[in-house]
Amino acid sequence: MTQIFAHRGSSGMYPENTMRAFKEAEKTGCEGIELDVQRTKDGVLVVIHDEFVNRTTNGRGAVASLTLKEIKELDASYNKKTWFSHNRIPTLDEVFQWLQGNQLICNVELKNNKVRYRGMEEEVLQKIAAFKLDDRIILSSFNHQSIILLHELDPTASIAPIYSKKGVNPLLLATTTHACAVHANYRVMTQAQMESCQRAKVPVRLYTINQEPLLEQWMNMGVSGVITDFPERAMVVRNNLLN
Structure with missing residues (x-):
């Protein structure tokens, strides 16, 4: 059965990477959530996708140049040209504490490919x-050296390199990074590549699939996981296929 991961929470309907989006995702019955981690000026891991706060909050500036206090003063309620209200950027600790009260899987993407947050790998593993x-x-990242380092630090960790370029051999990528799975943009994955990975017991999870026909297509092909902005849609598609 294809697992469903809510991309930055239920971000199609609610402000991405906020506790509201994560809690709404849990209500859909999906298996997991996906989130992104950056680090503040004073060294706190916070959950936000962009290196800058400009797009998703009412503030401006780089995450790495703002303190946690400054980050917490921002309203992170922007969602698809709509403003909700009173949503804050959570810390990774806050999300992990919430996860202790449910059974969701959490895909933590380390956003260290543009800004190299030194020691992020060790810190995330310690928090886990x-x-x-x-x-x-x-644990996933576009920074494949970070994936290799995660494996060196903890060979038992569940790790997955992310990629979005055509021509990548996903099974070779998994092998060279010692990964447990691969996460790919669905546009660059082929059924043959996916089946090659699965014969080698390397799960393939695809992002970001939001349209029902595409969700149905990949689920029918047996993809291990889909990462979607609309987990409620994906749940309906999967339930229809199972019934």
Whole structure:
């Protein structure tokens, strides 16, 4: 059965990477959420996709140039040209604490490909251990050196390189990075590549699939996981296929 991951939470309907979006995703019955991690000026891991706060908040500036106090003063309620209200950028600790009260899988994407946050790999692994979430966290990144480092630091960690360029051999990528899975833009994945990975017991998870026909197509082909802005849609598609 294809697992469904809510991309930045239920971000098609609610402000991305906020506790509201994560809690709404849980209500859909999907298996997991996906989120992104950056680091503040004073060294706190916070959940936000962009290196700058401009797009998703009412503030401006680089995450790495703002303190946690400054980050927490921002309203992170922007969603598809619509403003909600009173949504804050959560820390990774806050999300992990919330995860202790449910059974969701969490795909943590380390956003260290544009800004090289030194020591981020070690810190995230330490937090996973501290919150006792070892069996429910998937770590991913576009920075494949970071994926290799994660494996060196913890060979038991569930890790997955992300890619979006055509011509990449996903099975070779998984092998060279010692990964447990691969995460690819659905536009660059072929059925043959996916089946090659799965014969080698390397799950393929595809992002970001929002249209029902595409969700149905990939689920019918047996993809291991889909990452979507609309988990509620994906759940309906999957339920229809199973019934």
